[in-house]
Amino acid sequence: MIGFDIVSIGFLLSLDWLRGKFFVMLTTELIKAIRREYLLPWRGIHGVVHWARVLENGVRLASVTGTRLDVVTLFAVFHDSRRVNEDNDPEHGQRGADLAAALRGKVFVLADDAFELLRTACIYHTDGRTMADVTVQTCWDADRLELGRVGIKPHPERLCTEAAKDPAVISWAYERSVSGFIPDIVGRDWDSA
Numbered sequence: 001m002i003g004f005d006i007v008s009i010g011f012l013l014s015l016d017w018l019r020g021k022f023f024v025m026l027t028t029e030l031i032k033a034i035r036r037e038y039l040l041p042w043r044g045i046h047g048v049v050h051w052a053r054v055l056e057n058g059v060r061l062a063s064v065t066g067t068r069l070d071v072v073t074l075f076a077v078f079h080d081s082r083r084v085n086e087d088n089d090p091e092h093g094q095r096g097a098d099l100a101a102a103l104r105g106k107v108f109v110l111a112d113d114a115f116e117l118l119r120t121a122c123i124y125h126t127d128g129r130t131m132a133d134v135t136v137q138t139c140w141d142a143d144r145l146e147l148g149r150v151g152i153k154p155h156p157e158r159l160c161t162e163a164a165k166d167p168a169v170i171s172w173a174y175e176r177s178v179s180g181f182i183p184d185i186v187g188r189d190w191d192s193a
């Protein structure tokens with residue numbers, strides 16, 4: 001119980017820290033630019049509510065893995081941004097990376113080394129890989145912890161980081177995905193973009 005409380009406090013502190021340092025990256029201009037290209041229902045299975053939970057999953061994981069939050073933050077909004085259907089769309093990760101490349105320097109900035117991590121995370125996020133830079137692994141885990149919304153409980157062997165394999169983290173994310181939890185940022189900022 002004490003360990004869970006420490007994790008929760010660390011997560012809440014990291015959320016506050018993220019809001020101060022990195023949510024500023026997610027400007028209205030950035031979300032508007034992505035929304036112009038998004039072809040599926042805004043609050044659909046791969047839409048903005050999923051992106052927001054991926055973001056909060058990533059923040060929670062990053063509070064343990066210590067990875068680059070700029071990459072995790074941008075991965076959340078780009079990785080599924082160019083899907084053309086809600087089912088089998090094997091090239092959508094590449095298209096999401098291409099959109100990030102097209103918008104970089106226009107509605108967000110990111111250093112070259114970080115952009116390469118973002119690009120890798122987007123392109124391969126549905127390939128089932130587990131070996132990569134820890135920032136890329138954190139992005140992939142943040143997405144895979146969302147499988148409850150399509151009826152799948154994430155299996156630890158399919159996750160990359162020890163942080164994500166923590167049963168308390170899997171249960172927390174699974175319950176949020178199954179129940180359709182909507183993070184505040186969706187209604188407050190993203191729906192009106």
Ligand SMILES: [Fe+2]
Nearest residue numbers: 050079080143
């Ligand atoms: Fe996703």
